[in-house]
Amino acid sequence: MSRKVMMNGAYVAWDHATVHISTHALHYGTAVFEGIRAYYNDGKGQSFIVRLTEHVERLYRNMRVLRLTLPLAKQEFADAIIDVVRENALKEDVYIRPIVYWGAGTVGLYPCGRANDYAIYVEPMGKYFDDIDAGLKVCVSSWARVSDNALPPTGKFAGAYVNSVLAKVEAVQDGYDEAILLTKDGFVSEGSGENVFLVRNGTVLTPPVSDDILEGITRDAIITLCADRSYDVRERRIGRTELYAADELFFTGTAGEVAPITSVDGIIIGDGGAGAITQELKEAYFNAARGNDPRYTRWLTPVF
Ligand SMILES: Cc1ncc(COP(=O)(O)O)c(C=O)c1O
Numbered sequence: 642m643s644r645k646v647m648m649n650g651a652y653v654a655w656d657h658a659t660v661h662i663s664t665h666a667l668h669y670g671t672a673v674f675e676g677i678r679a680y681y682n683d684g685k686g687q688s689f690i691v692r693l694t695e696h697v698e699r700l701y702r703n704m705r706v707l708r709l710t711l712p713l714a715k716q717e718f719a720d721a722i723i724d725v726v727r728e729n730a731l732k733e734d735v736y737i738r739p740i741v742y743w744g745a746g747t748v749g750l751y752p753c754g755r756a757n758d759y760a761i762y763v764e765p766m767g768k769y770f771d772d773i774d775a776g777l778k779v780c781v782s783s784w785a786r787v788s789d790n791a792l793p794p795t796g797k798f799a800g801a802y803v804n805s806v807l808a809k810v811e812a813v814q815d816g817y818d819e820a821i822l823l824t825k826d827g828f829v830s831e832g833s834g835e836n837v838f839l840v841r842n843g844t845v846l847t848p849p850v851s852d853d854i855l856e857g858i859t860r861d862a863i864i865t866l867c868a869d870r871s872y873d874v875r876e877r878r879i880g881r882t883e884l885y886a887a888d889e890l891f892f893t894g895t896a897g898e899v900a901p902i903t904s905v906d907g908i909i910i911g912d913g914g915a916g917a918i919t920q921e922l923k924e925a926y927f928n929a930a931r932g933n934d935p936r937y938t939r940w941l942t943p944v945f
Contacts, residue, residue: 646762647725658760665743665752670800672742673703676895678766679726679735679944680931688726689932689941690737691895693719695858700739703796709741709757719942725761726944736766736896742799769834769896772818776903776915777892779832781881782808782820786830786853794830794853805833819892821884821905824853829879835892835900836860839883840918845874852878859893859926862940866925869936872918889916891923899923 646658666672675697679690697719704710711718722737729735744756770777787794787804794801804822812820812833821837822830829848831837836857839846845867850856867874884890888911890902899922901915910916915923929937 644729644763645725646760647721647728648760649758650721652728655762658762660758661745663745663747664758665746665755666799668748669743669750669752670798670803671707671752672740672799673700673707673709674738674740674797674799675700676797677722677737677739678895678930679737679763681731681733681735682932685932686945687932688732688735688944689930690723690726690944691930692858692862692940693722693942695861696739697722699796699856699858700741703793703798704741706793706796707743707798708753709743711741711757711759722761723942723944726763729763731763731765733765734767735763737761737763740799766896769894769898770818770900773898773900774915776901776913777818778816778904778907779819779821779902780812780815780817780906781884782811782822782833784808784811784820784822785825786822788825788853789851795850795856797855809833819902823881827881828852829881829884830854831857832892832894832897835894835897837902838863838891838893839879839887840889840916841883841887843873843918845872845918846879846883847874847876848879849876857893859895859898862926862929863893863899863922866922866929870921870925885910887911889919891916891919893926899926 642655644655645652677696679688739761741759743752744758746755808820831854885908892900928934
């Protein structure tokens with residue numbers, strides 16, 4: 642593999658991009674990461690990183706919670722991300738994974754005093770969901786979403802992803818594509834790696850940040866796209882039964898993009914296909930993210 646990974650500011654060959662066994666983050670999940678897409682636009686011969694500034698803002702916001710710091714200003718870190726994509730020269734759609742973590746040292750929970758390390762790498766990524774066009778079969782997970790007062794779900798804290806992995810594995814092994822997790826109080830929260838939207842009587846609804854969701858950047862983009870189309874879009878608490886009664890349901894996420902949901906726990910949603918509003922928002926999102934809609938070029942950072 643000829644790809645290069647940036648580790649603490651220096652490029653390292655893919656096969657040598659390793660961490661020490663005593664790395665705090667490996668044992669205790671004390672890392673904060675991001676997931677960013679860059680879409681390659683063939684016609685323009687250009688790759689566009691989607692919402693780079695917002696991803697770096699979220700990363701730095703969450704680093705503060707874990708007391709992680711870096712010797713780089715946000716703009717310098719954003720420039721490093723662009724550099725990694727350019728250096729790897731991939732002329733295809735890619736996923737970028739920056740990660741900041743408490744490094745190697747002696748055993749013990751208190752991490753402060755050891756190194757704050759970071760790495761940035763890139764990998765090719767097509768569809769995250771094979772069935773994104775046909776629509777997803779999902780279940781309501783038996784796992785509750787981690788709650789904010791126990792382990793913050795609002796950012797990409799590595800340790801919190803055990804919750805997502807448990808839900809995802811259960812869903813897939815039970816024959817579903819994805820899970821929807823409820824809060825500990827039983828309200829709709831989100832997918833294992835996606836935010837969820839519901840359409841009912843033309844109104845577009847999504848759970849509020851206070852219902853233990855990741856503050857999704859694609860979620861924010863969809864809210865903007867809805868508002869720009871004069872859809873009535875609201876952030877409000879959603880009950881479990883509202884999922885089954887929805888006219889349309891869909892997930893949003895950097896990896897998952899805009900993915901229609903066609904059944905929940907075997908109950909068919911709407912007419913069992915991707916709903917009209919979902920389809921419209923999906924197309925609008927792809928046009929914006931791929932650099933084909935000049936109204937949203939503010940979301941894009943060209944790489945080459
Ligand atoms: C748990 C979770 N929810 C939602 C999302 C979607 O967030 P974004 O749109 O910022 O990618 C993600 C992204 O990976 C996620 O991990």
